Amino acid sequence: MQIGEILAVAFQSILANKLRAALTMLGIIIGIAAVVTVVALGTGAQRAIDARISALGARLLSIYPGQSYQHGIASGERVTLRTLDAEALTRDARLLDGVLPEIVRSVQVKYGNQNINTRVIGTTPNYDDVRNYTLRAGRMFTAGDGEARRRYAVLGHAVPGMLEASATEMLGQRVFVRGIPFEIIGIFAEKGSEGSWRNPDEQVVIPLQTAQFRVFGTDRLRSITVRVVEGVPLEQGMVDVERVLRREHGIRPGEDNDFRLRNRQELLNTQQATAQVFSYLLASIAGVSLLVGGIGIMNIMLVSVTERTREIGIRKALGATRTNILMQFLVEAIVLCLVGGVLGIALGSSGAVALSRIAGWNTFISFGAIVLAVAFSAGVGIFFGLWPAWRAASLNPIDALRYE
Amino acid sequence: MADIRREYDMGSEVVRALRGVDITIEVNEFVAIMGSSGSGKSTLMNLIGCLDQPTGGEYRLNGERVSELDDVELARIRNREIGFVFQTFNLLARSTALHNVELPLVYAGVGRKERRRRSEETLEKVGLSDRMRHRPNELSGGQRQRVAVARALVTKPSLLLADEPTGNLDSTTSQEIMALFEALHRSGQTIVVVTHNPEVADHADRQIHLVDGSVERDVRTEGSA
Numbered sequence: 299m300q301i302g303e304i305l306a307v308a309f310q311s312i313l314a315n316k317l318r319a320a321l322t323m324l325g326i327i328i329g330i331a332a333v334v335t336v337v338a339l340g341t342g343a344q345r346a347i348d349a350r351i352s353a354l355g356a357r358l359l360s361i362y363p364g365q366s367y368q369h370g371i372a373s374g375e376r377v378t379l380r381t382l383d384a385e386a387l388t389r390d391a392r393l394l395d396g397v398l399p400e401i402v403r404s405v406q407v408k409y410g411n412q413n414i415n416t417r418v419i420g421t422t423p424n425y426d427d428v429r430n431y432t433l434r435a436g437r438m439f440t441a442g443d444g445e446a447r448r449r450y451a452v453l454g455h456a457v458p459g460m461l462e463a464s465a466t467e468m469l470g471q472r473v474f475v476r477g478i479p480f481e482i483i484g485i486f487a488e489k490g491s492e493g494s495w496r497n498p499d500e501q502v503v504i505p506l507q508t509a510q511f512r513v514f515g516t517d518r519l520r521s522i523t524v525r526v527v528e529g530v531p532l533e534q535g536m537v538d539v540e541r542v543l544r545r546e547h548g549i550r551p552g553e554d555n556d557f558r559l560r561n562r563q564e565l566l567n568t569q570q571a572t573a574q575v576f577s578y579l580l581a582s583i584a585g586v587s588l589l590v591g592g593i594g595i596m597n598i599m600l601v602s603v604t605e606r607t608r609e610i611g612i613r614k615a616l617g618a619t620r621t622n623i624l625m626q627f628l629v630e631a632i633v634l635c636l637v638g639g640v641l642g643i644a645l646g647s648s649g650a651v652a653l654s655r656i657a658g659w660n661t662f663i664s665f666g667a668i669v670l671a672v673a674f675s676a677g678v679g680i681f682f683g684l685w686p687a688w689r690a691a692s693l694n695p696i697d698a699l700r701y702e
Numbered sequence: 703m704a705d706i707r708r709e710y711d712m713g714s715e716v717v718r719a720l721r722g723v724d725i726t727i728e729v730n731e732f733v734a735i736m737g738s739s740g741s742g743k744s745t746l747m748n749l750i751g752c753l754d755q756p757t758g759g760e761y762r763l764n765g766e767r768v769s770e771l772d773d774v775e776l777a778r779i780r781n782r783e784i785g786f787v788f789q790t791f792n793l794l795a796r797s798t799a800l801h802n803v804e805l806p807l808v809y810a811g812v813g814r815k816e817r818r819r820r821s822e823e824t825l826e827k828v829g830l831s832d833r834m835r836h837r838p839n840e841l842s843g844g845q846r847q848r849v850a851v852a853r854a855l856v857t858k859p860s861l862l863l864a865d866e867p868t869g870n871l872d873s874t875t876s877q878e879i880m881a882l883f884e885a886l887h888r889s890g891q892t893i894v895v896v897t898h899n900p901e902v903a904d905h906a907d908r909q910i911h912l913v914d915g916s917v918e919r920d921v922r923t924e925g926s927a
Contacts, residue, residue, distance in 0.1 A: 303808050314796055612792045615753060616853070617781020617809040619774050695753045699792065 308630040311602070322598045323638035325591030326678065330642025330671050331649060332584035337667045338650035340577025342660030347570050358428070359535055361522040361543070362558045379557060381510060381517040384422075386546045387524060393538040396428040396525035401509045401516065407502055408474040409461040416457065417501040418475055420509020426486070428525050429498075436469050436484030444505035447512055451480035455488040456499035473502070476513055480504060532561050591638070592678040599631050599686035610690050611698025624691040631683025632676055639675025643668055719745040721915040722759070727894060729860070732887040734903035735896045737912035744865070746912065747896045751784050751863050752776045764860055781809050785854025789866035791846045793838040799825065799849045800834040806857045824852045828882060844875030851882060855891075862886065862893045868902055880905045 312319045363379040384399035391397070401420035406413065425431070426438050439450045451473055458465045461473075465485045472479045480502075489498045510517055526535030536559050547556055603610070610623055647668075650661040719742045727733055737743040748754040749761060752768055755776075761768045763783060771779065785806075786792075793802045803821040812820070825834055828848040838846050847867060854862055864883070868876035884905055887893055895906060903909050904923070911919040 310796060608792070609794060612794065613805070613809075614777070615751070615780060615786050615792075616806045617777050617857075619777040619809075621774075622777075622809060696748050699753075699788070 304625055304629045305633070307626055308633045311606075311630055312633060315602075318598060319634060322594050323634055323641065325594035326588070326635050326638030326675060327591075327642040327645060329584070329588030329591035329678075330639045330675055331646035332587050333581065333674070334643050334646025334663070334667065334671050335649040335653070335661075336577065336580040336584045337671075338646070338661040338663045339653065339659060340573070340581065341662040341664055341667065342650075342654070343573045343577065344570070345662050346660045347573060357526045357528065357532070357535075359524050359526065359532065359539060360560045361524065361539060362560065363519075364556050364558045379519045379522060381506065381519060383543060383546055384519065384522050387522065387539065387542050390542045390545075391524070391538050393527050393530050393535050394524045395527045396424055396523075398422060398425060398428045398523040398525075399506060399519045400521050400523065401506065401514055401518070402520040403514055405476050405513075406474075407457075407461070408477075409463060409468070409471070412461040412463070414460050416460065418509070418513070419501055419503050420506045420514065421503060422506050425503055428523060431489060431498075432487045434485050434487040435465060436482070438484055439505050444507045447508045448505060449478060449480040449508055449512065450483045450505060451475065452484040452486060452503045453482060454499040454501040454503070455486050456497060457502060458485065460500065475502065475504070478513055536561070588674070588678065592635075592682040595631055595634055595679065596682035596686060598634075599627060599683055600689070602630070603627065603686050603690040606690075607693060607698045607701040610693050611695050611701065614693070614695035615699060620691040623693075624687045627687035627690045628680065628683050631687065632679035635675045635679030635683075636672070639672050642675070643671055646671075719915055720749075720756075723912075723915070723917055725910060725917065725920070727861075727892065729892055730887075730890055731908055732883070732893045732906045733895070733908045733910060734906035735894065735910045735912065736898060736900070736903050738898060740914075741912040742915040743896050743898075743912050745915075747863060747865055747894075750861070750894060751786060752779050777809075781806055782857055783860045785851075785857065785859040785862045787847070787850050787854050787862065787864035787867045789869040791838070791843075791850045791870070793846060793849055793853075795838055798835050798837055799830065799841065799852075802838070802849055803853045803856050806853060810857060821852070821856055824856045825849070827855070828852045842875070843871050844878055847871060847875075847879055848882065851879070851886075855886070860892060862891055864893065864895045866897055866899075867895065868897075868899065876902070 361379065361383075381399055384397050387394065388397045398421060403418055404415060405418050407416055407418065408414075419425075423439055423441050423444065426433065433452075434455065436452070438452060439448065443450050453465075453468070453473075458468050461468075468482050469485065471482055473482055474480070486499070486503075504513070524535070524539060526532055539559060540555065543557055544555065549556065613623060613626075647663050650663055653659050654661040723742075723746060735743050735746060745754070749756055752763075752771075756769055759769070763779065766779075768776070768779065780786075793799075794805070797805075800818070800821055803825055804817045807817040807820060822831070822834065825831055828851050830845060830848050830852065833841060833845060833849075838849070841849065847870075851862075851867075854864075862883075867883075868879055871879065880902060883893055883895070893906075895902060897903055906923070908920070908922050910917060911921075
């Protein structure tokens with residue numbers, strides 16, 4: 299028996315009971331719509347968090363100076379992280395494509411007659427690239443500017459406002475950092491808060507060597523931030539950093555690190571986990587409504603089998619096999635579920651769109667989720683259609699023919 | 703058919719509907735199986751039609767041991783070898799006459815075009831070429847039964863099996879249907895009719911009378927043919 303014939307019979311029987319079919323489908327429609335909406339919400343929330351992570355730099359590791367320990371007791375001075383360490387990392391590390399040493403001090407910055415206290419960062423020219431800044435005006439300093447220890451400064455987006463001046467008029471002018479004159483060569487675009495207590499727009503960036511030799515007179519770094527090569531797991535990058543720094547610091551095997559390594563992603567992992575639990579919870583509630591819809595299908599299919607007992611008898615007398623009858627009822631259940639599923643996807647998608655428009659929630663309808671929903675509704679059809687179909691198939695033709 | 707027994711286990715007691723029936727039906731015979739209700743004729747018909755399996759004895763159809771076949775093979779035999787005509791017509795109410803006749807061919811796996819052609823041909827043979835697109839509820843009783851006959855014949859079965867084919871019809875239409883049977887018989891069709899109506903049985907050329915699950919009389923008549 300061809301599949302076209304089976305489908306035709308299934309549609310015919312659904313159309314013969316339009317109202318009943320529609321009400322049955324309603325259960326599936328609501329179930330699938332709920333699942334699609336919830337999954338869209340969950341995916342949207344996930345994406346929002348992922349976006350924050352990549353804004354923070356998902357591939358970034360931070361290295362801070364640590365304490366050296368011997369037999370569990372802090373010994374000697376606090377070990378420092380020096381510019382030499384950054385050079386070693388640039389030279390020897392194999393899995394990093396960005397090394398960003400930072401000397402950071404909070405100092406007085408003067409412009410005209412305005413006077414503020416803010417963070418000044420001495421760093422390398424790849425600062426904007428690694429930290430994901432863009433320039434609003436002017437340019438970033440170059441490696442050559444660093445070599446020449448030029449007194450060039452690039453201002454954070456909020457700095458001109460703090461100094462009560464406009465960004466455009468400041469470009470090319472002088473600011474005084476600790477009384478030392480710097481030429482303003484660039485201004486960053488706004489980055490916005492990353493959720494940390496430090497505002498990334500309230501800072502002045504100057505070349506590392508200028509900071510080291512002309513302003514602060516130190517090679518002690520607050521931190522080194524490194525970027526792991528795309529596609530390499532952060533853990534491998536951490537191993538690479540440890541390898542280079544332990545050798546550089548002459549740490550023997552078995553001794554503890556004298557620096558601390560932090561994975562910036564960890565900060566957000568908790569948040570992500572919370573969002574996940576929430577979306578699982580919602581999805582399971584949606585799943586329950588789908589289950590109820592499935593039971594509705596089963597109920598109606600059982601009614602349909604009883605109602606059509608005589609028809610089953612006739613078909614068997616005319617040569618239908620068990621499989622033919624089984625397929626006929628199964629296909630009918632699957633068609634009900636699939637049509638309901640498609641309508642449910644339409645309803646759920648518009649629900650998700652409406653939620654993001656009206657409530658402003660992040661939603662994202664993924665193709666995968668839709669495929670999953672369709673497969674799931676077909677699965678519901680098979681699962682809940684199987685028993686009624688099997689009952690129909692195993693009817694005795696004589697009893698079925700006699701049934702009134 | 704040799705020593706056919708069919709026993710029904712009705713919980714506490716065993717009902718023996720057929721207690722050893724031996725009959726042989728030759729090709730191109732027109733047989734009427736007669737008996738009052740409870741004589742076992744319906745049981746016998748179900749067995750002949752492969753709707754039921756005997757609890758004992760052997761049934762051969764065209765040399766094939768039907769009593770040993772499984773569900774799929776029985777379905778195939780019902781489909782290819784036997785054409786059923788029921789008292790209550792048993793047409794699918796939602797389908798047209800043509801589609802009803804096509805149905806056995808659907809299960810036989812015949813292609814769409816071939817199906818249509820053979821069904822139209824068979825409907826023509828029973829004189830219903832102008833009613834093909836009608837549903838059963840738009841047809842008279844006689845016409846419905848003719849659709850049923852066409853459906854039974856469309857697979858060119860070895861045996862046409864009719865259970866009280868005129869039971870729900872008035873006498874005029876009954877005559878028409880029996881005339882149709884006789885015509886089919888003349889063209890070589892083997893026919894078995896189960897009935898309690900002597901007038902119907904008179905059309906056959908052999909009458910088998912069942913009483914209490916056994917053959918009481920097996921007589922050849924001239925019939926009207």
